[in-house]
Amino acid sequence: MTPDEYCQQRAARSGSSFYYSFLFLPPERRRAITALYAFCREVDDVVDEVADPGVAQSKLAWWRIEVAAAFAGTPQHPVTRALTPVIAAFRLSEAHFQAVIDGMAMDIERTRYLDFADLETYCHRAAGVVGLLSAEIFGYVDPRTRGYARDLGIAFQLTNIIRDVGEDARRGRIYLPQSDLARHGIAASALLQRQESDAFRAMMAEQVARARRWYEQAMEQLPDEDRAAQRPGLIMAAIYRALLEEIERERFAVLDQRIALTPLRKLWIAWTTSRRR
Numbered sequence: 001m002t003p004d005e006y007c008q009q010r011a012a013r014s015g016s017s018f019y020y021s022f023l024f025l026p027p028e029r030r031r032a033i034t035a036l037y038a039f040c041r042e043v044d045d046v047v048d049e050v051a052d053p054g055v056a057q058s059k060l061a062w063w064r065i066e067v068a069a070a071f072a073g074t075p076q077h078p079v080t081r082a083l084t085p086v087i088a089a090f091r092l093s094e095a096h097f098q099a100v101i102d103g104m105a106m107d108i109e110r111t112r113y114l115d116f117a118d119l120e121t122y123c124h125r126a127a128g129v130v131g132l133l134s135a136e137i138f139g140y141v142d143p144r145t146r147g148y149a150r151d152l153g154i155a156f157q158l159t160n161i162i163r164d165v166g167e168d169a170r171r172g173r174i175y176l177p178q179s180d181l182a183r184h185g186i187a188a189s190a191l192l193q194r195q196e197s198d199a200f201r202a203m204m205a206e207q208v209a210r211a212r213r214w215y216e217q218a219m220e221q222l223p224d225e226d227r228a229a230q231r232p233g234l235i236m237a238a239i240y241r242a243l244l245e246e247i248e249r250e251r252f253a254v255l256d257q258r259i260a261l262t263p264l265r266k267l268w269i270a271w272t273t274s275r276r277r
Helices: 003-014 017-022 027-049 053-072 078-090 094-109 116-138 144-163 165-170 178-183 188-192 198-221 231-249 263-275
Strands: none
Touching: 003 017, 003 027, 003 078, 017 027, 017 231, 017 263, 027 053, 027 078, 027 094, 027 116, 053 078, 053 094, 078 116, 094 116, 116 144, 116 231, 144 165, 144 198, 144 231, 165 188, 178 198, 198 231, 231 263
16 A cells, blocks of 8 residues: 555545545645645544553654654655655645644643633644645645635634534543633533533534634635635535534534534535535
């Protein structure tokens, strides 16, 4: 199996909405973004699948070295071997890759976030810099597009947090800002015990409104001349916005289920969005 085939299997196997946005890219850019996505999956799985924090930190330390090796042209892992030509072709930043690992390290080191400013730091590292890397791969002419890409990444992360409240709580993690919980009189134990309430639904409505503001803030920064190149991000935004609508329709019942769109619906949204100018 070649490094590119490994990354392709990694992306397809995940079932992620991101996979659908890759389908409409030219082959070279599709290979590049698939390799980037595979990297994100690899380091994210360290957090999700390794129970011992010390072992997880050691694995992330290995990935830091492996990223440096990719930029030096001496990678070992299939993902970094696939990334090495991508790094050169699209002039990607090593600091951005290391920032993604910083975000994963935050998942190991802490399970709570005091307020939104605190959470935004995590979202920037875990997803904002991925948006910046993606923008380089998709291409742009106006530097304002970088602001769009960073904020869109944060909007995606906020959507993931909303969708995964129950699943994350069962892993002992609460990403919803503690200040928001306190303002609505919701104890952390209520999330762990899957206790839905009017207060919980009101708080979740605020979380959805916040995510939507980040989508709007991102779109306001995207210059018209870069819309075509940045179409994969627009496809993802359309899919994730539809997911937010579905979560609202289900009255924010995210504590005991993972609300998701069907693959057919994602494909339809991706196709219709790709046709827009």
